[in-house]
Amino acid sequence: MSMIIIDCLAVGDGKKLLTRDVIGAGPRTVKGILESEGFKVKIVPYEDFKSIDREDIVFISAMSSDIRAVKKLVDKIRMKVDKIILGGPIANDLNILNKVNADISIVGEAELTLRELIKKDFNPEGVKGVTYWKDFKVYNNPLREVLKDLSLITPSTKIKDYKNYFSARVYVEVVRGCSNFKRALLLCKSYCGKCERGTLSCPQHINPGCGFCSVPSVFGYAKSRDEDTIVEEIEELLKEGVKRIVLSAPDFLDYGRDSYNPYEPVNYEAIESLLSRCKELSERFNSKILIENVKANLFDERVAKIIKEYLGSTTIYIGCESGDKEHCNLLGRPSEPRDVLKAVKIAKKYNLKAQVYFIYGLPGENERSSRNTIRFMHKLKPYIDKITVYKFRPLPMSAFQNFKPNVTKFSLKIKETARRINLEIKRKYLGKRLEVIIAEKHFNKKEDAVGYLKDSGLLVVVKDGAKYIGEVKKVRIKKVYEKYLEGVIDGS
Secondary structure, eight states: OOEEEEEOTTOTTTOOOTTTTEEOHHHHHHHHHHHHTTOOEEEEEGGGOOOOSOEEEEEEEOOGGGHHHHHHHHHHHGGGEEEEEEESGGGGSTTGGGTSOOSEEEOSOOHHHHHHHHHTTTOOTTOTTEEEEETTEEEEOOOOOOOOOGGGOOOOOOOTTSTTTTTSEEEEEOEESOSOOOOOGGGOSSOOSGGGGOOSOOTTOOOSSSTTOOHHHHHOSOEEOOHHHHHHHHHHHHHTTOOEEEEEOSOGGGTTOOOSOTTSOOOHHHHHHHHHHHHHHHHHTTOEEEEOEEOGGGOOHHHHHHHHHHHOSOEEEEEEEOSOHHHHHHHTOSSOHHHHHHHHHHHHHTTOEEEEEEEESOTTOOHHHHHHHHHHHHHHGGGOSEEEEEEOOOOTTSTTTTOOOOOOHHHHHHHHHHHHHHHHHHGGGTTOEEEEEEEEEOSSOTTSEEEEETTSOOEEEEETOGGGTTOEEEEEEEEEOSSEEEEEETTO
């Protein structure tokens, strides 16, 4: 039986630009499951997919925002394959098969569902956690309980299906789920106080977590993978030639404290043990190991010291979403803006680059909250490396799944403020010599190249750099733009 996995994650309408250096954990996890069941399978990134001759089964991994590209892809291959199976966040929409002409969707986690499908020769009837077509009608089987045995997570480390593996940020899952089991008070009709510090059940059946996020509903509370398993996966990837690893988690600081209370103390010992072993691997293979998301209310000086000691100067990503305290409470956020400000100040003290996320057009956003968010962005400016702003998108299985973007003229001012602040922040790079991994030829100018800073995903256009693809070069920055830097090879 022939199979391929097409990685459509973050391709949007088909043009993957700013996240071209990201290799997510999901497709590798699916490949690992299939390999463990005796199948040979390869991953094809969407941007590298050209055509298909004949396949028995095609797996497509995508996010909700990738639906336009996925539709085009399915229409292109539909008549040449026997079965198309959707997975990833896009499949959390129980109506996705009415929108995309696929055969089966795997809702939520794949580890048990895919193995059961394999045993039943991909007959979905009676398999929990799938939707499927039968007799011209879509059926939704009962959802599967969240995975508790994380030893079943067995990602493939055969990474060379991705031609940019040597320059990409390769994500290694360390925590699944999230500890924020508060609820969005915007939906609460009679406040009972149960979820003030997190609770598994809600009398009003409001989905857990921040209202815009589906992670707690899909994956449950925070659960950590075994340290030895993580380290073994990282080592195998580094042996393959990977140079940048991201320890992936909805919140890295949930590691080692499996919890649904976002205010429980950090497990400093578990984090230090993992990162100390990561440091040894990083030094042995001359690579960079990074972390990503952290909750502001958990990020303190002790955490910063541990990260600095074992990972060096790295980037941390902090969700703020709204700079208005009352709005954050309505959203179900575990952190207030003051927690974010404290966290970025600590990061600055320890020479860690902080990037902060905001969302505009959120439910509950109004003129007051927008103005407070803009003022708060300016407060953050001296301490951060970047602001990332997203437009609110209702995600299936999130508390706000039935809301529409609430975009007003005040929302757009949030977006514009972020643009101006980012440009101002990037000016600090002018004239500096930075280590850049040269990744690929420029999309338009073939003599130029695109590269990335080793300690983040910041894109750098390198003039006349195409001949250095695969190398790490010192680049002197000559120009700055909102979303990228431009420079020349130092000495050229």
